[in-house]
Amino acid sequence: MLTGDDNSNGWDRASVLRALVGASMLPLVAPLLSLDPDAVHADRRTVDPDSYQQIVRCQRELYRTSPARPLYEAAYAHTQLGVGLLRAAATGTSRASLASALAESALLTARLAFFDLSQPAVAERCYDVALAATREAGDYALAAAVLGHMAFIPAFGHQPANARPLIDAALQHTWHGVSPMVRSWLHCVASEVEARAGAAAVSRRHIDLAASAVDSDSTPPEWLDFYDDGRLHSFAGYAALASGDHGEAAVQLNQALATLPGTSAKQRSVVLADLATAQGSDGDRVADYLNQAVDALHTDWYGTGLDRVRAVRPMLGDSRHGASLGERVAALTAGRAALSG
Incomplete structure (x- = not known):
């Protein structure tokens, strides 16, 4: 995916991966290879998508309990493999199934790059692969999820005008027999986009839509393991903070915290930081929650x-x-930089 068929630059995969996650450099990623089967292979192979999907599933399950960097490297390599397999795969049902599995792998890789390792440029490339694969598969639910995740990049970059069209496009996909839970999550994403943009009333309206979209009788896709009732409470708490309603925010965030399993330390740090915000001028409680987040x-x-x-x-x-908190954060980031070096 990074070096192309002709590795004229002399970069091996390990070198590329080290560059991508380097703490001090913005990754420069070459355009990803086309998924068009006519681009490279005249012959076609029959590929068993189940074996590829099984590894995707295992890597997704490892997300909550594994260090981000090595899992990212493994997921990126598996996405790279999937691109090659798909480009060589014969048309038909197995090709569509492989494309869905590739979309899941690229989505996981992008999430690790963006949310865990703060590498938006890499994440954007991986989202591009995921979206192309959903088109190949005709998978509306995955397409909605990819577009929703893509919206976080401009939202975090204070560009809500670039995030909103992505949300709109994602929501259009949900009218094609997609689980209501996917639509609920998308409204939560829209809520965070608006909260970051200072549109508090719109943000809370999306939370109401997210809650009304939840259907207990609906079975969500297996890959939608990043969203549940607890995450809805977390998004609702963030929306309440944006509107200055600290009491409601604390209620929602405490509910989110109560539902988090012990393996969810990543999301725990976010909820605890938001709870710190909800404490207002109570410095002792703000510090307590922030120190728990650092823990x-x-x-x-x-x-x-x-x-x-x-x-x-x-x-x-x-x-x-x-x-004291500043010293803890500095020590934490210095330790991370040493590990990345």
Whole structure:
């Protein structure tokens, strides 16, 4: 995916992967190979998509309990393999199934790159692969999920005008027999986009739509393991914070925290940082929640969680709590930089 068929630059895969996750450099990723089967192979192979899908499923299950960087490297390599397999695969049902599995793999890789390792450029390339694969598969649910995830990149970059069309496109896919849970999650994504844009009323309206879309009788896709009632409460808490309703935010975030399993330290760091915000001027409680968030980051690194902690840190000003927390965050990031080097 990175070097193409002719590796004229002399980069092996290990070198490329090290560059992609380097702590001090913005990744420069060459255009990904086309999924068009006519682009390279005259002969066609029959590929068993189940074996490829099984590895995707295992890597997805490892997401909550494995260190982000090695899992990212494994997922990226598996996505690369999937691109090659799909380009060589014969047309038919097995090709469509392989394309769906590739979309899942590329989506997981992109999520690791963006949310865990803070590498949006790499994530964007992987989302492109995932979206192309959903078209090949005719998988509306996965297409909606990929487009929804793509919206986070401009949303985090303070470009809501670029995020909204992606949400709109994703929601259009949900009218093709897609699980209501996917639509619920998309409304939550839209809620965060609007919250970050300062549109608090619109953000909370999307939370209402997300709650009304939840259908207990619907079976969500297997890959939708990043969304449940607890995550809905987490998004609702963030929307309440955007509107200045700290009491409601605390209620929603505490419900989210209560539903998190012990293996969800990544999301725990985000919820705890948001709970710190909900404490307002109570410096002791703000510091307590932020220190708990840093503890969670020590257990499972999560770039998004660190960003959230840093965003709340100014609430402590130059107080003793603020200085202590600053030292902890500096030590944590220095340790991460040493590991990445």
